[in-house]
Amino acid sequence: MKTVLITGASSGIGRHSAIHLAERGYKVIIVARNMNRLEETIRNAPSIASNMHPYKVDVSDSESLTNTANLILKEWGHIDVLVNNAGYGLKGPLEFLEMWEIQKQFQTNVFGLMEFTKLFIPQMRRRGTGTIINISSVLGRMPLPFNGAYSASKFALEGLSENLRLELAPFGISVSIIAPGYFDTQFVANQTEGIRSQEAESAYKPYQDKYLNRKNTFGRPAKADKVAETIRKVIESKSPKLRYLVGVDAHYAMFLKTIIPDRLFNYILGKILI
Ligand SMILES: NC(=O)c1ccc[n+]([C@@H]2O[C@H](COP(=O)([O-])OP(=O)(O)OC[C@H]3O[C@@H](n4cnc5c(N)ncnc54)[C@H](OP(=O)(O)O)[C@@H]3O)[C@@H](O)[C@H]2O)c1
Numbered sequence: 001m002k003t004v005l006i007t008g009a010s011s012g013i014g015r016h017s018a019i020h021l022a023e024r025g026y027k028v029i030i031v032a033r034n035m036n037r038l039e040e041t042i043r044n045a046p047s048i049a050s051n052m053h054p055y056k057v058d059v060s061d062s063e064s065l066t067n068t069a070n071l072i073l074k075e076w077g078h079i080d081v082l083v084n085n086a087g088y089g090l091k092g093p094l095e096f097l098e099m100w101e102i103q104k105q106f107q108t109n110v111f112g113l114m115e116f117t118k119l120f121i122p123q124m125r126r127r128g129t130g131t132i133i134n135i136s137s138v139l140g141r142m143p144l145p146f147n148g149a150y151s152a153s154k155f156a157l158e159g160l161s162e163n164l165r166l167e168l169a170p171f172g173i174s175v176s177i178i179a180p181g182y183f184d185t186q187f188v189a190n191q192t193e194g195i196r197s198q199e200a201e202s203a204y205k206p207y208q209d210k211y212l213n214r215k216n217t218f219g220r221p222a223k224a225d226k227v228a229e230t231i232r233k234v235i236e237s238k239s240p241k242l243r244y245l246v247g248v249d250a251h252y253a254m255f256l257k258t259i260i261p262d263r264l265f266n267y268i269l270g271k272i273l274i
Contacts, residue, residue, distance in 0.1 A: 001025045001026050001027060002026055002027070002080035002081055002235065003026070003027045003028075003029065003076055003078070003079045003080050003081070004021055004026050004027070004028050004029070004079070004080065004081040004083060004235065005028075005029040005031065005072065005079045005081065005082050005083065005120070006018050006021075006028060006029070006030055006031070006083040006085055007031050007032070007057070007059055007083065007084055007085050007086035007113075007116065008031075008032055008059075008085040008086030008087060009028075009030035009031060009032055009038060009041055009054075009085070010030070010032035010033070010034045010037035010038045010040070010041060011032070011037060011185065011186045011190075012183070012185025012186050012187060012224055013085055013135065013180065013183060013185055013224045013227045013228070014030070014032070014083075014085045014086065015030075015041045015044070015224075016224040016225055016227065016228040017083065017085070017227065017228040017231045017232075018030045018041055018052055019041065019044060019045045019048070019052075019228075020225065020228035020229065020231075020232060021051075021228070021231070021232060021235075022045060022048040022051035022052050023045065023048050023051075024232065025051065026051065026235075027051055027053070028051055028052050028053070029053050029055060029072060029076065029079065030042075030052055030053065030054050030055070031054070031055045031056070031057040031068060031086075032056070032057065032086065033056065033057070033058045035054060035056050038054035038055075038056075039054060041054075042054065055068050055071065055072060056068070057116075059086045059108055059112030059113065059115075059116060060104065060107040060108045060111075060112050061112075062115060065112060065115050065116050065119065066115075066119065069116065069119035069120065070119075073120075073123060077123075078123045078124075078127060079120060079123075079124075079130075080129070080130060080131065081130070081131040081132075081133065081235050082116070082117065082120050082130070082131070082132050082133070083133045083135070083231060084113045084116065084117065084132070084133070084134045084135060085135040086108065086112070086113075087108060087109045087135065087153075088105075088108060088109070088187070088190050088191065088192065089147065089150040089187065089190075089191040089192070090102070090104075090105040090149045090150055090191070090192050090193075090194065091146055091147055091149075091150065091191050091192070091193055091194075092146060092149075092193055092194035092196075092197055092200050093145075093146055093148075093200050093203075093204050093208075094148045094149070095200070095203070096194050096196040096197065096199055096200035096203070097148075097149055097194040097196070098194065098195060098196065101149070101192075101194055101195070102149045105149045105150060105153050106149075106152075106153050106156070109150070109153035109154065109156075109157065110153050110156045110157060110160070113134065113157065113160075114160065117132060117164070120132075121168070121173070124168075124171070124173045125168070125171045125173065128171060128172040129172045129173070130168075130171075130172070130173040130174070131173070131174050131175075131176070131234065131235055131240065132161075132164065132168070132173065132174070132175045132176070133175075133176050133177075133178060133231060133234050133235075134157055134160075134161045134175070134176070134177050134178070135178050135180070135227075136154045136157050136158050136161070136177045136178065136179045137150075137151075137154045137179055137180060138179050138180070138181050138245070138247075138249070138250040138253055138254065139151040139154050140154030140155050140157060140158045140177075140179055141155070141158065141179065141254065141257065142253055142254070142257050143266075143269070144211075144269075144273070145207070145211055145273055145274050146204075146208060146211060157177075158177055158179075161175050161176075161177045161242075162177075162242065165242055174240045175242075176234050176240045176241060176242060176243070176244065177242060177243045177244070178227065178230055178231065178234070178243075178244045178246060179243060179244070179245050179246070179250055179254075180226075180227050180245075180246045180247055180250060181222065181245075181246065181247030181248070181249035181250030181251075181253070182218065182219075182221045182222065182247065182249055183221050183222050183223070183224045183226070183227060183246075183247065184220075184221040184222065184223055184224055185221075185224050207274040210273070210274055211273050211274055214272060214273050218249065219249065222246075222247050222248070222249075226246050226247065227246050230244050230246050
């Protein structure tokens with residue numbers, strides 16, 4: 001059975017995916033910052049605990065990434081699949097976000113992902129096989145106001161993934177993007193607000209209020225198991241696609257974005273959201 005490494009497996013999509021794959025016999029290496037919550041992931045599925053192996057890593061910290069990747073490669077020899085899932089959202093209008101907040105957003109969602117991937121490519125390239133799955137978001141291809149930093153980080157992830165897919169194909173390594181819609185995880189609870197959010201509120205209040213009211217009518221989040229199933233589908237596919245949308249909302253939004261001209265799509269979003 002393949003060895004799958006999942007980042008951000010202490011919660012949400014990563015945790016569901018780790019359990020889903022471990023239940024089907026995969027050896028799953030689970031990594032995140034919070035070791036207690038990684039161990040909780042294992043305790044949640046005691047019958048398959050021996051298929052899950054926790055390691056601590058902070059994907060925004062180069063030293064932590066290098067040490068953990070070296071340790072994993074030393075103990076496991078190689079991994080077959082890397083699922084870059086760890087991430088969080090920074091919200092607020094760009095005008096009131098500090099540059100260090102935006103840099104931190106990119107450090108976790110983009111640069112950490114690039115660095116971790118770099119550390120595992122050599123062994124995949126030498127073996128002539130491997131699968132890399134990057135967890136994006138529907139916001140990686142369409143905008144929502146007051147989410148610019150997060151959205152930009154996911155647009156960057158999408159660009160990188162499309163590029164890597166070409167670059168690594170000659171070595172038998174496939175790269176896929178999974179773009180979920182709205183899923184029931186700790187994502188919203190873990191979103192951070194810019195430290196100047198109160199100032200932002202005074203300037204953008206009517207628009208933020210309208211946006212939040214509209215957002216509350218978007219509907220309930222879907223179950224994260226759906227994303228876990230899609231990850232398994234990619235791993236088990238003989239010829240994985242570049243992009244997988246997950247969730248009715250993601251399909252609907254991307255369908256409309258594809259068929260409606262940009263100017264009109266932007267106008268409609270603006271009218272609805274702010
Ligand atoms: N839920 C949604 O609606 C949704 C929609 C689209 C895309 N996504 C994407 O799905 C991915 C997973 O999010 P989720 O919804 O499952 O949210 P979540 O429940 O908040 O889980 C996020 C995971 O990322 C880990 N993480 C965050 N910062 C990290 C860091 N610096 N180093 C290592 N691990 C870190 C967290 O672990 P620790 O705190 O223990 O480090 C946690 O395990 C994210 O990339 C997110 O952008 C989610």
